[in-house]
Every structure is written in structure tokens, then in C-alpha cells.
Amino acid sequence: GAVVSQHPSWVICKSGTSVKIECRSLDFQATTMFWYRQFPKQSLMLMATSNEGSKATYEQGVEKDKFLINHASLTLSTLTVTSAHPEDSSFYICSARPSGAGIDEQFFGPGTRLTVL
Amino acid sequence: DAKTTQPPSMDCAEGRAANLPCNHSTISGNEYVYWYRQIHSQGPQYIIHGLKNNETNEMASLIITEDRKSSTLILPHATLRDTAVYYCIVLIYNQGGKLIFGQGTELSVKP
Numbered sequence: 001g002a003v004v005s006q007h008p009s010w011v012i013c014k015s016g017t018s019v020k021i022e023c024r025s026l027d028f029q030a031t032t033m034f035w036y037r038q039f040p041k042q043s044l045m046l047m048a049t050s051n052e053g054s055k056a057t058y059e060q061g062v063e064k065d066k067f068l069i070n071h072a073s074l075t076l077s078t079l080t081v082t083s084a085h086p087e088d089s090s091f092y093i094c095s096a097r098p099s100g101a102g103i104d105e106q107f108f109g110p111g112t113r114l115t116v117l
Numbered sequence: 118d119a120k121t122t123q124p125p126s127m128d129c130a131e132g133r134a135a136n137l138p139c140n141h142s143t144i145s146g147n148e149y150v151y152w153y154r155q156i157h158s159q160g161p162q163y164i165i166h167g168l169k170n171n172e173t174n175e176m177a178s179l180i181i182t183e184d185r186k187s188s189t190l191i192l193p194h195a196t197l198r199d200t201a202v203y204y205c206i207v208l209i210y211n212q213g214g215k216l217i218f219g220q221g222t223e224l225s226v227k228p
Contacts, residue, residue: 004160032213043204044161044218057213093160095216103214104149108160 003027004096006109013084014117021079021112023094029074030096034106035067038091050077074099084116121205126223129199135192137222139205142186149208150181151216152190154201161204161218164190195226 003026013019023033031052036044048058048069056069066088068080077096081088091113095106122140129135141150149168153161165172165179167188172179178191192199204221208214 006160034215036218043220044155046215046217049213049215091158095160097214103210104151104166104208106163106214106216108153108162110160111158113158 002098002107004094004107004109006092006094006112008112009110010113010115012115012117015085016083018080018082019084019114021081021092021094021114023077023079023096023109025075025096025098025107028096029099030077031074031099032097033071033077034095034097035069035077035079036093036095038093038111040091044093047079081114084114086116089114089116121207121219123203123205123219123222125220126225128225128227129192129195131197131226131228132194135190135195135199135224135226137190137192137203137205137224138187139190140187141205141207144185144207146185148210150179150188151206151208152177152179153204153206153216153218154199155204155221156198156201164203166208195224197226197228200224200226 005024007022033050035047038044047062048056050056050071052071058064071077093111095108151166152164155161167179181188202221
């Protein structure tokens with residue numbers, strides 16, 4: 001149980017295009033999901049907290065107009081990287097907290113590797 | 118916010134116990150210590166967590182000092198598949214349970 005999937009697992013796109021990454025909780029509902037970014041040889045950096053039916057809360061320094069987050073259902077959150085540039089190339093990871101679970105429960109997805117040419 | 122300090126890297130012989138230290142000297146009384154690990158190019162995997170008592174599960178043991186300022190994750194019989202980056206994290210309860218990852222310890226298990 002408690003499986004989180006991400007799609008796609010990797011994507012290559014041209015500079016200036018937008019890319020959408022999906023995060024799904026497969027066997028549970030998740031009111032809250034989190035999005036992280038990880039550059040090579042670095043740790044995970046929390047980008048934003050996504051709550052179903054409301055606006056995401058972004059961490060300081062993360063451009064909300066650049067990284068659009070939509071959490072329209074209890075099993076799906078999407079991250080859209082708008083007008084992607086090579087510096088946006090990174091490993092994007094989501095996590096999901098089961099609805100009604102303790103604040104400390106999170107299950108991570110396998111990550112999506114984005115390469116912008 | 119409690120921050121954690123871990124050694125950047127450690128080596129361990131296969132079959133031996135791996136002891137990974139973590140310093141969290143500014144931890145508050147109701148904040149839990151969590152351990153995750155990340156195998157290369159995968160999402161983090163939960164290992165164990167604790168408040169003040171020692172904890173053990175099928176993966177590892179967690180030893181927390183009495184003053185709660187530091188802890189040690191113990192992998193009792195390390196295997197090559199335990200090679201990963203191990204993160205010690207203090208959960209921020211008053212900020213919606215956010216996990217703030219530090220730099221972690223890169224554990225290399227060698228034959």
C-alpha cells in the first residue's frame with residue numbers, strides 16, 4: 001500500500017516549452033502533496049505544498065508563476081514548469097500525505113528527471 | 118527550526134553494522150527525528166522515526182540521546198543494497214509537517 005507514482009519518469013524538452021509532471025497517489029487519497037527539486041549531487045529542496053482544492057503554498061525563492069501547481073483531486077497533483085530553460089533541468093520529486101493521516105506521514109514518488117535543451 | 122548536521126560520507130564493510138550519526142542540538146521538545154534514505158536517482162524511502170525513546174523496526178534501529186541533541190541510525194548488517202544517501206530530518210510540526218532535507222550522509226557499503 002501507500003504507493004505514489006509520477007509521470008513521466010523522464011522528459012527532454014526544448015527551451016521555452018512547458019512541461020507538466022503528474023503525481024498520483026495510487027491506493028490512497030491525499031489532501032496534501034509536496035513538490036521537491038533536486039540538482040545533481042545536492043539534497044532535496046522543498047518547492048511547495050499543495051493542498052487539494054486550494055492554492056499551493058510556495059517556499060521562499062520559488063517562482064509561483066514559473067512552477068504552476070494544481071491539486072484538483074485527492075489523488076492527483078500536477079507541476080507545470082512554464083517556459084522551461086536549461087537551468088530548470090533537475091530531478092523533481094513529489095510526496096503525498098494520506099488524508100486523515102498524521103502530519104508526519106508522507107510517501108514519496110520515484111521522481112521525474114527533466115532535461116531542458 | 119531545528120537543523121541537522123551529518124558527516125558527508127561514510128564507508129562500511131558488508132555484513133558489519135553501519136552507525137550513522139546526526140546532530141540536532143536545537144530540536145524542540147515535541148519534534149520528532151526522521152530518517153530517510155535515497156538510493157541514486159530514486160525517491161526517498163522512509164526508514165524510521167522517534168521522539169525520545171530508542172526505536173527499532175525491520176530496517177534499522179534509532180538511538181536518541183537522553184538530551185535529544187543527537188541520534189544514531191544503526192543498520193545492523195549492512196548490505197551492498199544499503200549504499201545510499203541517508204537523511205536525518207527534524208519534522209517541523211508548526212509548518213504543516215514539512216520535511217526540510219539537509220545534506221545527508223553518503224554511505225558506501227563495500228564488499
